[in-house]
């Protein structure tokens with residue numbers, strides 16, 4: 001790392017700056033999402049680098065943390081993600097009316113909603129699936145953003161998918177939990193009671209969001225492949241946390257939710273094929289990566305594992321391509337929050353590679369904030385001392401030279 005870059009590194013604890021904010025305050029914890037931003041990082045960027053009413057884009061917006069924080073600080077946000085779930089998530093997390101139905105389900109003579117995804121039957125005991133199909137049938141007759149999130153929770157809880165593991169995975173533990181539930185009988189009552197409790201929690205989070213809401217607009221766009229996306233307007237700032245190198249498979253994790261939203265096998269498969277970095281090379285526009293650090297680590301990873309170097313190349317071509325292209329539309333600041341996840345045991349300094357390339361695309365490196373918190377809850381109930389080999393996380397700040 002050059003001396004100039006080193007001098008610009010500041011050690012910080014985002015959580016200590018905002019001791020009153022928790023990672024799940026307001027509507028942030030309404031529904032789980034892997035590798036979610038800690039809201040304090042977003043708040044820090046907004047407070048320090050943006051003004052009221054300005055626009056912020058997050059091209060890898062996930063569960064929409066940037067959108068929620070924007071509306072709580074009177075900024076506007078554009079939140080884009082490949083995962084279509086971002087749209088209902090943000091709709092619920094930023095829902096403003098007070099109204100929420102308390103007695104929602106009467107399953108007598110309820111219409112039936114059958115997901116198109118062919119594997120749905122593998123994920124539920126028939127007894128539960130029949131009840132869920134009725135609940136979703138009633139929902140689609142009279143949709144409501146908060147009810148949808150509570151239904152997502154119910155549809156996970158009564159499935160064979162382990163609640164603690166982000167990708168859909170059948171664990172022995174969950175199988176025996178389901179067997180216990182099946183022994184109890186009176187399934188409809190059990191499921192409806194769970195739903196009511198889930199809806200109460202969602203409603204509480206929504207009310208908390210409303211207390212903090214200060215104004216602004218949040219546009220959520222799901223199902224978008226940002227690697228081939230052109231922004232048709234200028235935006236003041238970009239703030240994001242891109243996927244990690246050997247990344248999590250987000251679409252795979254959300255198959256159940258996507259199925260209940262109406263996605264079929266082909267649609268789910270096609271979305272999964274666009275995820276960074278696993279997508280086919282020919283779907284990634286070529287760019288000239290201008291970073292000596294990238295080259296140095298390319299050689300090291302190639303020597304160790306020639307197969308993994310392809311993933312490394314696809315990852316940086318995709319992510320740097322997005323920053324380069326969207327960067328042309330950014331008026332002021334770019335903030336990138338990233339950790340040094342490893343490629344086959346070698347951890348390239350992502351922040352340094354981003355800085356070097358963007359310095360060649362009209363940006364000046366201002367500061368890198370290195371978070372002293374060495375652990376982050378990437379997944380529910382799993383606090384990782386070093387998730388995916390990540391030891392520190394940093395927020396890189398760059399400014400457009402205009």
Ligand SMILES: C[S@@+](CC[C@H](N)C(=O)[O-])C[C@H]1O[C@@H](n2cnc3c(N)ncnc32)[C@H](O)[C@@H]1O
Pocket residue numbers: 033034035036037038059060061062063064065066080081082083224225226227240241242243244250251274275276
């Ligand atoms: C680290 S997560 C972002 C989490 C987000 N900061 C939050 O607070 O929830 C990275 C995101 O990149 C998205 N992603 C992966 N490939 C993508 C692509 N080709 N186009 C758009 N988004 C993509 C994933 O769906 C995932 O939500």
